[in-house]
Each structure stands twice: as structure tokens, then as C-alpha cells.
Amino acid sequence: QVQLQESGPGLVKSSETLSLTCTVSGGSISNFYWSWIRQPAGKGLEWIGRIYTSGTTNYNPSLKSRVTMSVDASKNEFSLKLSSVTAADTAVYYCARDGPFTGDGGPEYWGQGTQVTVSS
Amino acid sequence: QSVLTQPPSASGTPGQRVTISCSGSNSNFGSNYAHWYQHLPGTAPKLLIYRNNQRPSRVPDRFSGSKSDTSASLVISGLRSEDEADYYCAAWDDILRGYVFGTGTKVTVL
Numbered sequence: 459q460v461q462l463q464e465s466g467p468g469l470v471k472s473s474e475t476l477s478l479t480c481t482v483s484g485g486s487i488s489n490f491y492w493s494w495i496r497q498p499a500g501k502g503l504e505w506i507g508r509i510y511t512s513g514t515t516n517y518n519p520s521l522k523s524r525v526t527m528s529v530d531a532s533k534n535e536f537s538l539k540l541s542s543v544t545a546a547d548t549a550v551y552y553c554a555r556d557g558p559f560t561g562d563g564g565p566e567y568w569g570q571g572t573q574v575t576v577s578s
Numbered sequence: 579q580s581v582l583t584q585p586p587s588a589s590g591t592p593g594q595r596v597t598i599s600c601s602g603s604n605s606n607f608g609s610n611y612a613h614w615y616q617h618l619p620g621t622a623p624k625l626l627i628y629r630n631n632q633r634p635s636r637v638p639d640r641f642s643g644s645k646s647d648t649s650a651s652l653v654i655s656g657l658r659s660e661d662e663a664d665y666y667c668a669a670w671d672d673i674l675r676g677y678v679f680g681t682g683t684k685v686t687v688l
Contacts, residue, residue: 493677495623495679502580502664502666502679502680502681502682503615503617503623503666503668503679503682504679505668505676505677505678505679507676508677516675516676516677517676518674518676519674519675519676552622552623557625559625559628559629559632559634560611560613560625560628560629561611561628561629562610562611562670563670563677564611564613564628564668564670564677565623565625565677566625566628568622568623568624569622570621570622571622
């Protein structure tokens with residue numbers, strides 16, 4: 459059973475870059491869509507974007523100018539960078555992987571999430 | 579703001595039937611699958627319904643989904659206390675070239 463674990467700083471200063479890594483265990487990182495989703499406190503889920511293991515990306519248009527995703531197959535992990543953060547970027551960040559069910563690259567397996575707070 | 583609209587809340591007593599609607603458009607539900615996720619606070623969201631009306635084997639059959647034109651629905655038949663959670667619809671959007679989640683519905687078991 460594939461497992462995903464997010465890691466990274468829990469506190470980021472305003473205007474700096476948020477960097478998170480998702481480590482994958484129990485399966486290969488190859489030939490899947492890897493996504494990042496976030497949830498601000500008291501609000502709904504927001505899809506940030508996804509990357510295929512070939513490097514092809516799709517980003518949420520509202521975040522596209524600030525988002526970079528990458529995959530490191532040698533480490534079985536993928537990463538998210540979000541630049542010029544503000545308090546509005548404070549949220550629980552989830553990493554996820556697609557699977558055989560959704561059929562459109564949608565998330566099926568999720569990490570437990572990690573809280574990131576942007577401080578001024 | 580999300581392009582998929584759900585009612586903010588729904589409720590029922592144990593054993594009742596609860597229906598959650600999700601309104602979208604031609605660019606998402608009109609040409610792509612609807613999926614549903616169950617999210618309990620402090621845990622990872624779980625895929626509940628996929629490809630409009632399919633259930634993973636671990637999901638009880640009291641959960642069912644449907645899609646018609648540009649809207650989708652989730653039905654919980656025989657509501658149980660453990661069903662108290664947030665529920666999100668989701669779909670790929672051809673115009674945004676991205677995934678979109680619904681606004682979310684909090685289900686309360688009275």
C-alpha cells in the first residue's frame with residue numbers, strides 16, 4: 459500500500475518561499491500524477507497543481523505564477539515551491555497520488571497533511 | 579472561489595437519507611467524471627465515489643453517486659453517526675486545465 463508523507467518548515471515568513479517535500483513509500487514514483495492540495499482553516503480544499511513523473515505539470519491558474527513542482531525519482535519524492543507567500547497561504551498542505559479509480563489523474567492516495575503558517 | 583457549488587451543510591437523524599448536490603458546468607461535469615471525497619477533521623481525505631457512481635470496495639453501499647449533465651449528487655442512505663464529516667465533489671476542468679473541488683458540505687448527524 460502506497461504511503462505519502464509531507465515534510466517541510468511549519469513556519470514561513472511573509473514574502474519568502476514555501477518549500478515542501480512528499481516522500482513516497484510502498485510503491486514506485488514512476489508513471490503517476492502527483493498532486494498538492496491545501497486547506498486553509500475553516501475553508502474548503504484547494505487544488506494547487508500536479509506533476510507527472512515525466513515532468514509535465516498542471517497548475518491552478520490562480521497560483522500558477524508562484525508555483526513550481528518537481529519530482530526526484532532517485533529519492534522517491536516530489537516537491538512543491540510556492541513563492542512570495544502571504545498570510546493567505548497559511549493552510550494544511552496535502553500531497554496525493556492518482557490511482558486506477560479516478561481515471562483522470564485525480565487524487566486517490568493522500569498524505570496526512572502538514573500545517574504551514576505564514577508569519578509577518 | 580470554486581467553480582463547483584455545494585450546499586454548506588446537510589443533516590439528518592440516524593437511518594435517514596441525505597442528498598448532497600454539486601453544481602458545475604460544461605467544462606467540468608459536462609465532459610469529465612465526478613468524484614466525491616469524505617474528509618474527517620485532522621485526517622487525510624478519502625476517495626468515496628469515483629467516475630460518477632463507482633465505489634471502492636471499502637466504502638459501504640449506503641453511499642451512492644450520480645451525475646446528470648452539469649451536476650452531480652451524493653446520497654447517503656441509512657445515515658450513521660460515523661458519517662458526520664465534510665464531503666467534497668471534484669472534477670477535472672477543461673477550461674482551467676486543472677482539478678476543481680466543490681465548496682464542501684458539512685454533514686451533521688442529529
